[in-house]
Amino acid sequence: MGCGSCSTGGGCAPAGCKSNGSCLTGGCGKMEVYDWLSNLDMPSNYKPFQVIEVKFKGARKEFFVNNDNIYLEIGELVAVEGPTGGYDIGHVSLTGELVRMQMKRRKTAIDQVTRKVYRKATEADVEKWKAAKAMEWETMHKARTLALDLRLSMKISDVDYQGDKTKATFFYTAEGRVDFRELIKKMAETFRIRIEMRQIGMRQEAGRLGGIGSCGRELCCSTWLTNFKTVSTAAARYQNLSLNTLKLAGQCGKLKCCLNYELDTYLDALKDIPDRVDSLQTEVGVARHQKTDIFKKIMWFSYPNMEDWIPLKVDRVKEIMAMNKKGQKPNNLKEEAVEVATTTIIDKIPDYENVVGQDSLTRLDDKPKNKGNRNNRNNNQNRNRNNADRKEGAEKAERTDRPERVDKPEQRGPKPPQQSKNKPEVKKENAPGGQAQPKAQGGQPKVKAPAGQEQPNAEKPAGNKNNRNRNNRRKKPADKPKNE
16 A cells, blocks of 8 residues: 555555555645544544534423534534524533433433534624524513413523524423413514424423522532433432421422432441331330431430430441340440540631731621720720819819919919909009009009019910910819818
8 A cells, every 4th residue: 555655664654545656755635535643543444423412491402413514612503403494502511432322311312313414604694593592581571571461370590592593492391381372472473583382391491591509609400401300309308308398408498419419428328327226125225216427327326314315336236236125225325425526626726927817707796896896995085084084173163252373483472462353452563653543444453563674463364265264274273172
């Protein structure tokens, strides 16, 4: 087969090569079918698997035949044959031998796959497909309005448009059968497309709508779960779960599908544990069964009027049950109790300096306390200020009959004699000329001092009210009356 122009000596090209026996290193290089270097390990008569898997909206996956051997990769948009004519747009999810394994798992024969792959989706196909998907939300709400007008006991949960905008599938849930013939007529007149009604269950509805489960992850039915198995309360009993419907039910209102995930493991572990062990007969009394640790294989028993539970190995419980059948009774079970290791909680010391306090769960509780201390401090200051003002007001009321006195260190001297308001007196001083000075306006006698001599016993006018208050606050100890 080879031309002998390369170092391999010829015979290196596989069957189907149209390069006339030449190789890439020394010939013409006319490889027209495929790069044979990538298929050296495959047999010469190998044919790729022609069936592919395409994924549509709502985790719907279907198989299609790739008769034209179009090279497709996972994630590409392709145009495939519709179920009732036309074409639909979807993403390639599986190709090659993996599709064969998936068909075996779903028990689908190759003869049952009849719909074809037309082409890779073009730009016009993608634009038309996006326009169809944009109409689904508005169409669903209009369909719900029409169903309410006809008083039909059904709930339209989702709408799926075909890629060519010629058909729409309406998914609904209902407790029983619904006569929606009149509804289809009105929807066909409104939307001008072909209508298909499909009833689904509560689990399928949750899978199509999606959501977040109690575990914090996306719902299994909307991501990877395709086959729904029946879930019963026996699965919860085998796993020692409390029969609380609020915790065991999912968003669909049915029992959670994840209850079946670990059921087989629990059933295997329960094979070694005896069933229907209600009590054990001992010489001290009857020990009642309280609980069982399935994976540690330890069973707890307790005597009446005693709070302590006695842990026993499963093998020892079987021996005691055999002894009770023979009429024998063991001694006190406390002597045969198993030591159960207690888990010690170690406080983890952070390896960084906590400056802000973000790792403290009570960091939000400290703020009201600080705020309260600050408020108490402010309240105490306001209370002290109010008490001072109240005391100052009392002092003002007592000093209404006498003039204000302001002492300065440089003007201290003998007290002037008090004068009554009704009969003002004129104070005689040694003024030049030997004449007494009359009393000035304001009720206080104004005496002139000789030039260059300081007036010994002069008082300043009282001033306005604000100045008096300010001076009283500064001179509180000195202004207290003597009566106090």
